[in-house]
Amino acid sequence: AFLHGDLDEEIYMEQPEGFEVKGKENYVCKLKKSLYGLKQAPRQWYKKFCSFMSQQDFKKTSSDHCVFVQKLPDGDFIIVLL
Numbered sequence: 406a407f408l409h410g411d412l413d414e415e416i417y418m419e420q421p422e423g424f425e426v427k428g429k430e431n432y433v434c435k436l437k438k439s440l441y442g443l444k445q446a447p448r449q450w451y452k453k454f455c456s457f458m459s460q461q462d463f464k465k466t467s468s469d470h471c472v473f474v475q476k477l478p479d480g481d482f483i484i485v486l487l
Contacts, residue, residue: 411449412436454487 417433426432436443455465463473463485471487 411438411453412445413449414445416443416445451487458485 416436418436419433420426420430421434458465458473461475463475463483466472466474473485473487475483477483
């Protein structure tokens with residue numbers, strides 16, 4: 406899931422072991438998406454998830470930001486717990 410988070414800043418990492426480019430061992434990789442283990446990964450993923458849920462007319466509850474609720478026209482509710 407964390408691989409879908411967009412990054413708000415430029416982040417570089419060393420080339421992964423076993424994937425170094427010959428003759429360019431001192432080069433670094435610029436990340437386009439967040440990686441698992443990156444400090445920013447959970448927050449970036451949550452921001453993307455929250456944005457998607459709001460596009461689907463879900464609202465965050467004020468008591469817990471990991472609970473999303475949508476009221477349907479017939480009076481029923483959909484509750485998503487993250």
